[in-house]
Amino acid sequence: MPEIRLEDVRFAYPGGVDVYPEPGLTLALGDGVTALVGENGAGKTTLTKLLIGLLRPRAGSVTVQGEDVAKATVAAMARIVGYSFQNPDDQLFERTVRAEVSFGPRVLRKPVAEVERGVAWALEACGLKGREEVHPHDLGLSERKWVAIASALAGEPQVVVLDEPTLGQDYPSRERLRSLVAQLADMGRTVLVVTHDMDFVGEACSSTVVLSEGAVRYAGPTAAAFADRDLVEEAGIEPPHVTSLARRLGLGDAVSERAFLAALGR
Amino acid sequence: MAGGLSLYAEGTSLLHRAHPLTKGVLTLSAIALAFIAPSLWWVVGILVVLLALVTAAGVLRRFFAVALAILLPITLLLLAVQGFANPLNRTVVFALGPIVYYREGLAFAALAALRIACLVSATFLFSFTTRPADIAEALMQRGLSPRMGYVVQSALQIIPQTLEMAGRIQDAQRARGLETQGSLPRRARAYLPLMLPLVLSSLVATQERAMALEVRGFGLKVKRIARYEFFDSTLQRALRWALALAVPGAIVARVAGWR
Amino acid sequence: MEVTRPALVFDRVGYAYQEAPREAVSDISLTIAEGEWVGVTGPTNAGKSTLCLLAMGLAPHFFGGRLKGGVTVLGKDSRQVSVIERSAEVGLLFQNPFTQVSGARERVDDEVAFGPECHGVARPEVEARVAEAMERVGIAHLAARHPMDLSGGQLQRLALAGLLAMRPAVLLLDEPTSQLDPAGAAAIFDVLAGLHQRGTTILMVEHRLERLCELCPRVVAMAAGRVIADGPPDEVFNREAVQERVGIPVFTRLARDGALPRPWPVRVGDAATAFAKSIA
Numbered sequence: 034m035p036e037i038r039l040e041d042v043r044f045a046y047p048g049g050v051d052v053y054p055e056p057g058l059t060l061a062l063g064d065g066v067t068a069l070v071g072e073n074g075a076g077k078t079t080l081t082k083l084l085i086g087l088l089r090p091r092a093g094s095v096t097v098q099g100e101d102v103a104k105a106t107v108a109a110m111a112r113i114v115g116y117s118f119q120n121p122d123d124q125l126f127e128r129t130v131r132a133e134v135s136f137g138p139r140v141l142r143k144p145v146a147e148v149e150r151g152v153a154w155a156l157e158a159c160g161l162k163g164r165e166e167v168h169p170h171d172l173g174l175s176e177r178k179w180v181a182i183a184s185a186l187a188g189e190p191q192v193v194v195l196d197e198p199t200l201g202q203d204y205p206s207r208e209r210l211r212s213l214v215a216q217l218a219d220m221g222r223t224v225l226v227v228t229h230d231m232d233f234v235g236e237a238c239s240s241t242v243v244l245s246e247g248a249v250r251y252a253g254p255t256a257a258a259f260a261d262r263d264l265v266e267e268a269g270i271e272p273p274h275v276t277s278l279a280r281r282l283g284l285g286d287a288v289s290e291r292a293f294l295a296a297l298g299r
Numbered sequence: 300m301a302g303g304l305s306l307y308a309e310g311t312s313l314l315h316r317a318h319p320l321t322k323g324v325l326t327l328s329a330i331a332l333a334f335i336a337p338s339l340w341w342v343v344g345i346l347v348v349l350l351a352l353v354t355a356a357g358v359l360r361r362f363f364a365v366a367l368a369i370l371l372p373i374t375l376l377l378l379a380v381q382g383f384a385n386p387l388n389r390t391v392v393f394a395l396g397p398i399v400y401y402r403e404g405l406a407f408a409a410l411a412a413l414r415i416a417c418l419v420s421a422t423f424l425f426s427f428t429t430r431p432a433d434i435a436e437a438l439m440q441r442g443l444s445p446r447m448g449y450v451v452q453s454a455l456q457i458i459p460q461t462l463e464m465a466g467r468i469q470d471a472q473r474a475r476g477l478e479t480q481g482s483l484p485r486r487a488r489a490y491l492p493l494m495l496p497l498v499l500s501s502l503v504a505t506q507e508r509a510m511a512l513e514v515r516g517f518g519l520k521v522k523r524i525a526r527y528e529f530f531d532s533t534l535q536r537a538l539r540w541a542l543a544l545a546v547p548g549a550i551v552a553r554v555a556g557w558r
Numbered sequence: 559m560e561v562t563r564p565a566l567v568f569d570r571v572g573y574a575y576q577e578a579p580r581e582a583v584s585d586i587s588l589t590i591a592e593g594e595w596v597g598v599t600g601p602t603n604a605g606k607s608t609l610c611l612l613a614m615g616l617a618p619h620f621f622g623g624r625l626k627g628g629v630t631v632l633g634k635d636s637r638q639v640s641v642i643e644r645s646a647e648v649g650l651l652f653q654n655p656f657t658q659v660s661g662a663r664e665r666v667d668d669e670v671a672f673g674p675e676c677h678g679v680a681r682p683e684v685e686a687r688v689a690e691a692m693e694r695v696g697i698a699h700l701a702a703r704h705p706m707d708l709s710g711g712q713l714q715r716l717a718l719a720g721l722l723a724m725r726p727a728v729l730l731l732d733e734p735t736s737q738l739d740p741a742g743a744a745a746i747f748d749v750l751a752g753l754h755q756r757g758t759t760i761l762m763v764e765h766r767l768e769r770l771c772e773l774c775p776r777v778v779a780m781a782a783g784r785v786i787a788d789g790p791p792d793e794v795f796n797r798e799a800v801q802e803r804v805g806i807p808v809f810t811r812l813a814r815d816g817a818l819p820r821p822w823p824v825r826v827g828d829a830a831t832a833f834a835k836s837i838a
Binding site: 509 | 614645646650656660663672676
Binding site for chain 3: 072073074173174175200201203204205229231232269270271273274275277278281282290293294297
């Protein structure tokens with residue numbers, strides 16, 4: 034049952050060309066973790082903004098959880114979609130981590146008990162336990178990113194969009210992120226991760242959508258996303274490191290470390 | 300509009316090529332004279348000269364679009380209000396229902412409107428024919444400190460960049476459910492979530508910029524080498540002096556009874 | 559025998575930012591010879607950026623703070639030389655492409671000229687340097703464009719060109735590609751490889767360990783403000799302390815989890831060889 038559905042979507046920025054050329058963007062995403070990859074300028078960020086209603090399509094329809102985005106306000110969409118932006122400093126303004134993380138659900142007027150529950154879960158999942166009373170600006174960039182992610186999760190949204198969550202993160206952080214999105218998938222949520230980090234895509238995202246010049250070039254299991262080398266090159270992406278190694282050894286197209294070791298027989 | 304804020308319109312007219320200082324003096328003296336000149340016909344004369352220059356610069360159409368948008372409402376408002384409310388009103392000209400319009404008020408309004416038209420024309424003439432970067436360069440060649448020159452030149456790019464940052468912040472907060480339009484209390488609640496990240500991010504960006512400038516040597520006390528030469532001539536110099544002196548000259552004339 | 563003077567020397571350097579309770583870096587001793595390409599890596603808050611700021615002199619001149627020990631760059635003590643004086647020989651490229659552009663120029667080539675102009679370089683020389691720098695980074699075709707019309711990757715190359723126009727002997731880079739897409743990153747690394755070939759000394763902070771190992775003959779691993787390893791990447795990433803506190807390239811982790819014998823490979827080529835051997 035696709036949670037996110039785009040049909041023949043057309044969009045152009047004022048004074049600009051069509052981001053999605055004829056016949057428009059068509060895509061359907063179900064629950065689980067999907068990576069959205071492609072060169073800068075391919076239309077990834079535009080797509081995520083269309084999902085939450087920050088941008089309205091010129092033609093076609095965008096439906097999230099059955100809601101027609103064109104008919105809903107951004108605030109209404111915020112109940113369904115938790116969106117974590119690339120630059121955490123574009124949203125942090127509260128004096129404590131807790132206040133920041135609870136901002137979303139408070140603004141959406143959720144009942145106190147729900148807010149508490151959502152915030153507690155988000156803080157735990159994002160490794161911020163014990164840092165609740167710290168001023169976000171006293172945290173390093175990596176932790177501020179986690180605060181932004183926690184803020185998007187605190188409202189317990191059905192759909193989660195993460196824009197470049199691994200930027201500036203070290204390995205332990207990326208591992209925590211992998212386990213977080215896996216947890217969300219287990220909970221039946223739909224997670225969309227916009228990223229350039231192909232290793233993360235291979236490790237954490239079961240599906241991948243490759244966007245190139247506004248068109249969907251591939252949408253399916255990540256395991257097969259890098260098989261077409263011409264596609265990979267045209268789309269301006271590169272396969273995960275583990276895949277490069279697997280190919281050199283004639284072990285097929287493993288996209289995750291586990292798959293590689295399995296192919297090796299270890 | 301690519302790049303920063305600017306009204307500059309490409310062109311090769313005499314006015315485009317003239318020294319920025321000449322154009323600056325022309326603009327300021329035209330405005331000053333328009334406000335000093337005592338009667339309608341003098342101001343009309345100045346306006347005609349300015350419009351002739353606008354035409355010569357090849358920016359007439361662009362000028363009309365922008366100028367009319369500004370001048371039409373002001374002129375109508377002035378005529379409408381001064382026409383019936385001016386304290387010196389005595390001679391009736393016509394009546395619109397209960398509202399009576401007098402000659403004195405209308406004349407006053409016309410003069411004021413024409414002066415404003417001169418102000419707008421002179422300013423746009425300058426903006427359409429002068430690259431912002433050239434203004435700073437011309438001033439720096441005459442001794443303006445490089446730091447001040449940098450402030451002028453960078454404002455035009457940094458303002459749109461800041462607006463873009465503000466837009467991103469607004470998007471991020473709206474995506475969390477914050478309402479930014481609507482009733483006053485609603486917009487008041489949105490104030491801190493929108494302003495604080497903007498102020499903080501701007502401060503961080505400013506610090507980063509300052510570091511990047513130092514790393515390139517900005518601030519070294521060296522003799523400034525002109526980046527390019529402007530076209531200047533004896534005629535332009537004479538013109539600048541003439542215009543500059545015309546202003547105090549006109550003031551003296553007014554005091555002496557010029558009507 | 560000619561003794562080349564080292565490009566950078568850190569002698570028991572400690573530095574704390576103003577009002578900071580702890581030092582950002584402690585007891586750092588490093589010598590970098592001219593022409594070396596050294597990669598610096600470590601977890602967040604390891605002091606990597608601070609190292610770059612110290613080499614440039616922004617610490618302590620721009621940030622204030624307390625400096626212990628000596629930082630000598632190209633024979634001159636950083637305490638005695640201001641940042642703008644250094645700018646003739648040392649360049650620093652930051653992470654964020656957008657804040658490194660002067661914002662005062664409307665053309666890419668004028669932007670590249672900004673640095674030399676600040677140094678009072680004569681006009682013909684400026685033009686030569688601008689052409690050379692734009693050629694080196696591959697943006698000559700963008701010469702007439704407005705800087706604000708450029709993409710992030712192009713802007714970062716523009717910023718690099720701006721530094722190269724000064725013909726620095728030492729280039730410091732603080733995570734130069736972290737905000738770029740893979741294509742943008744690759745372009746920057748290509749330029750750096752070219753500079754390395756021409757003898758520029760490069761100190762580069764980089765998170766992507768796989769890249770670091772491919773490009774840098776020497777890696778300095780930092781954690782909690784101290785240097786915990788310094789040497790060829792094969793050596794550094796086989797150290798327990800580094801593996802635990804800093805991380806390891808994907809290939810190394812695969813070798814470890816695949817029960818390959820030590821020392822574990824750090825590059826794809828070596829990993830392929832090692833695994834092929836183990837399969838056979």
